[in-house]
Amino acid sequence: MTKLIIGTRGSKLALWQAHYTLDKLTEAGVEAELKIIKTKGDKIQHLSFDKIEGKGFFTKEIEDALLQGEIDMAVHSMKDMPTAQPEGLALAAVSYRENPADWLFVRKDVANPKSGLKLQENAIVGTSSARRKAQLLAIQPDIQIKDIRGNVPTRLQKLREGQFDAIMLAAAGVSRLELDVSDFEVVKFEPKHFVPAPAQGVLAFQIREEDKLLRKTLQILHSSDVVKCTNVERTVLKMMDGGCQMPLGVYCERDHMGYYHAWGAKAENWDAPVRRSHVSSSTYVGLAEKVYDQLMNEA
DSSP states (O other): OOOEEEEEOOSHHHHHHHHHHHHHHHHTTOOEEEEEOOOHHHHOOSSOGGGSOSSOTTTHHHHHHHHTTSOSEEEEEGGGSOSSOOTTEEEEEEEEEOOOOEEEEEEGGGOOTTSTTOOOTTOEEEOOOHHHHHHHHHHOTTOEEEOOOSOHHHHHHHHHTTSOSEEEEEHHHHHHHTOOOTTEEEEEOOTTTSOOOTTTTEEEEEEETTOHHHHHHGGGGOOHHHHHHHHHHHHHHHHTTOOTTSOEEEEEEEOTTSOEEEEEEEESSTTSOEEEEEEEESSSTTHHHHHHHHHHHOO
């Protein structure tokens, strides 16, 4: 096999993900290099996700490069990927799962120790995720939501500068980048209580469909247990016809007895009431449909 070209976004977290992939392939004796590609989501920094038209705005340009043969494989945050693969492309493997939780980072000088969220009344909280907005408001309706964009270190710097009282981030990004957050109060949510985005904390490795040899090679990165759970989460997303602008959280895990547990949280809009779902089963088959039914049919 000739040297693989791996396509990635240029943010610090995306580069961590790409270098993780590069290192794993190098350990297996596969020669590879990175190519940075700017996506629509990287270029449009003034709008929140729910105001950007279409789906796949962190993946499309990378997928185009893959289809055109400019790169051989792509590394994505799986939660950014549309549920339908473009014609000619396939998911070859799914990574281990980093902590899937959402964390709330609160400035210590404005933290309220008596509040569950550590927030003062009418606190300004930064997030551009409709899902996070809806679930935060369900816990503390008086908070003021303010959109925030930029990569993880940039958002934390905006918080330090006092542009927000608190911001919300995925635990996975903070953990992978090994960022020092000791100057903040950190509220660490359980995924079953504050339900994350489908496939949060998971990397997806995408290739051209006909590239059977590369698909076989990438099995060294694949986690079969994780893919069963992310399939449940992303099937609910697909049934909802949603993208990352939809106020939808779905999380599935397998316990030590082999049982699957799935939680869902959905709102019509970011400022609408949140419906919740919790289903357990001895199999992941049909679990997504049960979560969907509860979210759609239960008041």
